[in-house]
Amino acid sequence: MQNHTITIAPRYAETDKGGVVHHSVYPVWFEMGRTELLRADGIAYKDLEARGIFFVVAEMRIKFRRPAFYDEELLLETTCSNITAGKVEHTYRLTRRGTGVLLAEGSSVLACVNAEGKVRRVPEFIYPKEPTKKRQAAEA
Amino acid sequence: MQNHTITIAPRYAETDKGGVVHHSVYPVWFEMGRTELLRADGIAYKDLEARGIFFVVAEMRIKFRRPAFYDEELLLETTCSNITAGKVEHTYRLTRRGTGVLLAEGSSVLACVNAEGKVRRVPEFIYPKEPTKKRQAAEA
């Protein structure tokens, strides 16, 4: 699955004195979106970490179009836009339920690291190794 | 040292739509107060954790007297009120700098656990073992 949508109701503690959700909350929601996209594919992220596979955010971009308010109903659509042996990319679209008004868009790049924080290859069950010519020949 | 005061300037992200600091931020500040009280005694809490000694909050009480506002100057006084082999207790007083108006008071009880989360004795350099009668006799 490349695409998954979750529902979000902004918490009171997520708002600021400007009366809207603080912008630092969006990366937290995006992370929830990635977790549920992964779960929809049958993988619990906590199980990955238990096996020493950590995904860390290497880059994040967010465009804040319109404010989000306390206790309204939002939809966050998370799309896995690209996977390579070295990184996993996602895009995000946050909209207001019902009207569909776009509140924010974003993208992120994740790197894969081991328990010591060293960069490692994205696991094969997420990004399968391509068969080598030799193996292709043997299989032919 | 039993007592230490730090200065706090509430961050924008710590406020909520009510225009004041959200009450969930106070435990974060209290933790900062404990860290600096410990450091004033020559101990960095991160060094304790590196040695497998963790202090976890077992109980917390807070009375919120008056709201705290964005970017004002506050004083947090942290007092270590009691130490036993099993727990460390603190009290907290948050006041407005200048006027001294009391904004909040609190108390907490910490337990000591090891890296696996099992309860252990408070380290001797924090709570010295009492000499046994035998040792007392030998020393006499």
Next chain:
Amino acid sequence: MQNHTITIAPRYAETDKGGVVHHSVYPVWFEMGRTELLRADGIAYKDLEARGIFFVVAEMRIKFRRPAFYDEELLLETTCSNITAGKVEHTYRLTRRGTGVLLAEGSSVLACVNAEGKVRRVPEFIYPKEPTKKRQAAEA
């Protein structure tokens, strides 16, 4: 309704380097519990604020019994334990779904304030005014 239970899945951002949910997150969850208890009674808290009725936390107590972990399934039971003209009291029980193990218990006292932060009476639709003797006599 005096009592309501919500499901909580701890977010990654809610954990700390100790590997468990940071204790400052519990007041955020308790607030969510109160919001849903109120909604189960047909009242949206945001509507109260829109009408200039704010409930602020005057006191909070929490006992942390066992740690909560990332992405596990928790149940938070919120009980409205007492209402007077001056305050609303709640108690909280956080348990692990399935086993029912108790992770934390707490209580809070809310005061009611207006948009300027001045203490006001708890609204009549939440705490009805008692009839005065005069009115009681008239009604008799």
Next chain:
Amino acid sequence: MQNHTITIAPRYAETDKGGVVHHSVYPVWFEMGRTELLRADGIAYKDLEARGIFFVVAEMRIKFRRPAFYDEELLLETTCSNITAGKVEHTYRLTRRGTGVLLAEGSSVLACVNAEGKVRRVPEFIYPKEPTKKRQAAEA
């Protein structure tokens, strides 16, 4: 002043179970950097809001180079890179004190809004109006 550096010590509550500072904390720090850059120019952001002038984040980009750890000493350099009548742009560099190792870089675009959230011109004391030809002629 175009440039200002603040010192940051990551709080315990800002770390996550991966043992490092959660990426959602960086926007909070960047905001602190902007506030202090503004203050170094003699302007308290809270005074702007009190006058109905709000700056909201319209866009943010962050590259996370290396993790930040609990209670280490970091330097955040905030630069005001561009101001127009419609927006204010900043860049950020987060480094480890002493070694100068780069932990993160970022940029943001702020828009200016009034108390109702409507976009307005950046105030003249921040972005002076250019003299019109007429005034220029009069001054010549």
